[in-house]
Amino acid sequence: MDALKKELKESIIEQLNLEDFSVDDIADDDALFGDGLGLDSIDALELIVMLDKDYGIKLTDPNEGKAVFVSVEVLAKYITDNRTK
Amino acid sequence: MKKNLNTIAYCRIKNHTISVNGKLLYTKDSQLTFPEFAKQVYKEKNIAYPKFFKMDNLSKLGFLASEFIFEAAKLDSDIIKNTGIVLSNRASSLDTDRKHQETINDKNNYYPSPAVFVYTLANIMIGEISIRHQIKGENVFFVAEQFNEILLEQYASSLIQNKKSDLVLCGWVDIDKDKYDAFMYLVAEEGPQKYSKEIIKKIYTED
Amino acid sequence: MKDVFISSNTIVSPLGFNSETNVLEISKAHSGITLHKDISTMPCYAAIIDNKKLDKAFYTLGNPKAYTKLEKMMILSLQDTISQSSFTITDKTALIIATTKGNIDALNNNFKPERAYLPALSEKIKTFFNFKTEPIIISNACVSGILAIATAKRLIQNDYYDNAFVVGGDIVSEFTISGFQSFQAISETPCKPFSKHRTGISIGEAAASVAISNQNKAKEAIQIIGDGSCNDANHISGPSRTGEGLYLSMLSALKEAKIQPEEINYISAHGTATAFNDEMEAIAFNRAKLEHIPLNSLKGYYGHTLGASGLLETIIGMHSLKNNTLYESLGFDELGVSMPLNIIKNTTKKTINTFLKTASGFGGCNTAVIFKKVTH
Numbered sequence: 001m002d003a004l005k006k007e008l009k010e011s012i013i014e015q016l017n018l019e020d021f022s023v024d025d026i027a028d029d030d031a032l033f034g035d036g037l038g039l040d041s042i043d044a045l046e047l048i049v050m051l052d053k054d055y056g057i058k059l060t061d062p063n064e065g066k067a068v069f070v071s072v073e074v075l076a077k078y079i080t081d082n083r084t085k
Numbered sequence: 086m087k088k089n090l091n092t093i094a095y096c097r098i099k100n101h102t103i104s105v106n107g108k109l110l111y112t113k114d115s116q117l118t119f120p121e122f123a124k125q126v127y128k129e130k131n132i133a134y135p136k137f138f139k140m141d142n143l144s145k146l147g148f149l150a151s152e153f154i155f156e157a158a159k160l161d162s163d164i165i166k167n168t169g170i171v172l173s174n175r176a177s178s179l180d181t182d183r184k185h186q187e188t189i190n191d192k193n194n195y196y197p198s199p200a201v202f203v204y205t206l207a208n209i210m211i212g213e214i215s216i217r218h219q220i221k222g223e224n225v226f227f228v229a230e231q232f233n234e235i236l237l238e239q240y241a242s243s244l245i246q247n248k249k250s251d252l253v254l255c256g257w258v259d260i261d262k263d264k265y266d267a268f269m270y271l272v273a274e275e276g277p278q279k280y281s282k283e284i285i286k287k288i289y290t291e292d
Numbered sequence: 293m294k295d296v297f298i299s300s301n302t303i304v305s306p307l308g309f310n311s312e313t314n315v316l317e318i319s320k321a322h323s324g325i326t327l328h329k330d331i332s333t334m335p336c337y338a339a340i341i342d343n344k345k346l347d348k349a350f351y352t353l354g355n356p357k358a359y360t361k362l363e364k365m366m367i368l369s370l371q372d373t374i375s376q377s378s379f380t381i382t383d384k385t386a387l388i389i390a391t392t393k394g395n396i397d398a399l400n401n402n403f404k405p406e407r408a409y410l411p412a413l414s415e416k417i418k419t420f421f422n423f424k425t426e427p428i429i430i431s432n433a434c435v436s437g438i439l440a441i442a443t444a445k446r447l448i449q450n451d452y453y454d455n456a457f458v459v460g461g462d463i464v465s466e467f468t469i470s471g472f473q474s475f476q477a478i479s480e481t482p483c484k485p486f487s488k489h490r491t492g493i494s495i496g497e498a499a500a501s502v503a504i505s506n507q508n509k510a511k512e513a514i515q516i517i518g519d520g521s522c523n524d525a526n527h528i529s530g531p532s533r534t535g536e537g538l539y540l541s542m543l544s545a546l547k548e549a550k551i552q553p554e555e556i557n558y559i560s561a562h563g564t565a566t567a568f569n570d571e572m573e574a575i576a577f578n579r580a581k582l583e584h585i586p587l588n589s590l591k592g593y594y595g596h597t598l599g600a601s602g603l604l605e606t607i608i609g610m611h612s613l614k615n616n617t618l619y620e621s622l623g624f625d626e627l628g629v630s631m632p633l634n635i636i637k638n639t640t641k642k643t644i645n646t647f648l649k650t651a652s653g654f655g656g657c658n659t660a661v662i663f664k665k666v667t668h
Contacts, residue, residue: 015200016200017138017139017200018135018138019135019137019138020135040527040530041527041529041530042139042199042200042203042528042529043200045474045475045476046198046199046200048476049196049197049198049199049474052196053196060476175409175411176409177394177409177410177431179408179409182393182396182399182408185467185470185471186399186400186467189332189467189470192333195333195470197470197471197473198474199471202470202471202472202474202475203528203529205393205467205471206392206431206433206653207431208431208432208433208653208654208657209528209654210655211523211655211657212523212527212528212654212655212656212657213528215523215524215656216526216527216528216656218525219525220523220525221522221523221524221525221536221537221540222523223521223522224432224521224522224523224657225430225432225443226430226431226432227428227429227430227431228410228414228431229411229426229428229429230426236426236428239447239450239452240446240447242450243446243447243452244446246293246450247293247446247449247548248548249520249544
């Protein structure tokens with residue numbers, strides 16, 4: 001689980017071009033949207049692509065995304081439960 | 086009646102250099118790729134705007150040129166907010182279009198990226214500049230084989246004549262494969278510096 | 293400043309290859325949107341022009357194999373508009389081309405990738421018709437078509453040109469479809485603008501062209517009386533929550549036209565059928581006190597034809613004026629935006645003297661243009 005969380009933080013920084021962040025800057029329970037990392041709607045869509053590409057999880061309902069992209073903690077648990085690759 | 090325009094400020098970015106109002110401000114290592122060059126300038130200039138790193142190369146180029154222009158122009162944000170933005174280039178967004186195309190060429194590895202796709206329109210750069218400076222003015226993006234200062238002058242003049250804008254940010258911002266060229270200038274009906282459109286053409290050609 | 297008039301026009305779309313046929317199909321509530329399985333990795337609804345029909349129509353003009361699909365659509369449309377027009381091409385005639393992606397399919401088909409450069413497209417059209425001035429290409433996302441009309445008006449008003457031919461066009465490509473799919477913006481059914489159960493856009497392809505002039509000789513001439521094109525300065529893809537740019541664009545157009553909101557008889561809205569776009573438009577129309585004006589979106593007939601849409605929909609608006617008819621907003625059932633709007637549910641006869649065309653697009657751009665019937 002810890003390895004997955006680290007991997008996710010790396011992917012988020014890389015995929016979403018968070019230039020000013022390093023893995024250590026992101027706490028497991030930091031809010032991804034809003035005041036936390038300040039991600040926006042395009043980032044949310046990009047995370048959906050990441051879930052599909054890296055973990056074989058297809059999210060089609062935007063509301064489902066909202067429940068999953070809360071924090072790295074929540075995301076990692078969701079991936080562990082649902083990954084197909 | 087046609088309006089005579091004056092140029093308040095201008096900026097040129099090409100060949101790893103940046104000059105503003107004819108004065109050379111940055112010369113960087115010619116080995117740098119455009120994103121590396123843009124990042125160095127961003128850091129040195131202390132532009133605190135994390136969205137910059139989400140932009141595609143075209144938007145980064147236009148964004149940087151506009152940063153220098155508005156800094157040099159020294160205008161109140163109240164005056165800036167109604168600026169018309171009239172930009173142009175040759176390659177449109179092809180630099181990013183090719184990246185999007187790559188994501189869909191292989192049917193077994195088919196993951197089009199929304200963050201790439203959104204930049205497959207050249208006028209996104211106008212949106213980025215508008216967001217940065219809270220400009221809610223007129224917009225247009227023209228594509229042409231080469232820099233056409235006459236069309237830009239006619240359009241800018243029409244915007245001022247028709248009372249749509251007081252200031253117009255004009256320019257050529259082109260990026261294609263490894264080549265990039267930005268020439269941006271801010272015009273108004275009256276300005277402290279008397280740079281006419283004939284001079285604009287001359288600066289673009291010689292600079 | 294000179295008065296500016298818009299007159300002869302041609303739509304090339306899945307509903308037909310001239311404006312009259314298109315209007316007839318609309319009056320019968322026929323849609324060009326059908327299910328397609330071979331565009332992208334997933335089936336999707338789109339409005340696509342049949343290649344064989346296009347080549348057959350183009351055959352008398354040139355070798356269909358030598359031109360891209362978009363070039364054929366644009367040339368076919370312009371040929372008809374130019375031949376109907378009351379003026380000829382001179383050195384004060386502008387050629388204005390509106391497109392978002394041009395020949396983007398050239399990145400991945402039998403044509404050379406260089407064909408994807410927009411100046412290559414404009415050169416083909418300029419040469420075909422022997423235009424004498426440098427083509428003006430507008431590529432400003434989904435407002436390109438209507439912004440091209442505003443641009444023609446502005447340049448003619450200020451005497452840089454006497455007249456202009458404006459052509460807009462875009463094709464349905466895997467490039468575009470895959471991108472909108474990644475945005476999860478493609479509807480699972482033919483699109484349903486402003487409806488409660490709308491789930492996104494359907495993409496369409498079309499070319500449309502008009503003649504614009506400082507003379508009102510043509511009997512179908514309609515005056516362009518005001519325009520505005522303002523940015524939201526909010527987000528590069530998400531529509532503004534306050535409808536700011538669209539509201540400012542309409543205000544700017546109304547001010548120039550020197551008319552009050554209630555003098556508008558019909559609104560041809562953008563209405564893409566995404567959740568956020570239609571909501572944004574509803575807010576902007578309410579802010580501009582236009583919520584009672586009969587309004588439609590033509591996306592239910594054509595899908596979203598991107599750079600062509602503003603031009604194509606303006607032409608339908610011109611025919612609404614001419615025929616004094618409000619056309620049904622196809623796909624609409626129950627209002628699905630938070631503010632009131634007067635959506636046209638059935639095609640009805642009504643005297644229309646003035647209409648407003650609006651469009652909004654990625655990059656936070658918006659355009660509004662007002663048209664008025666000319667009394668000869």
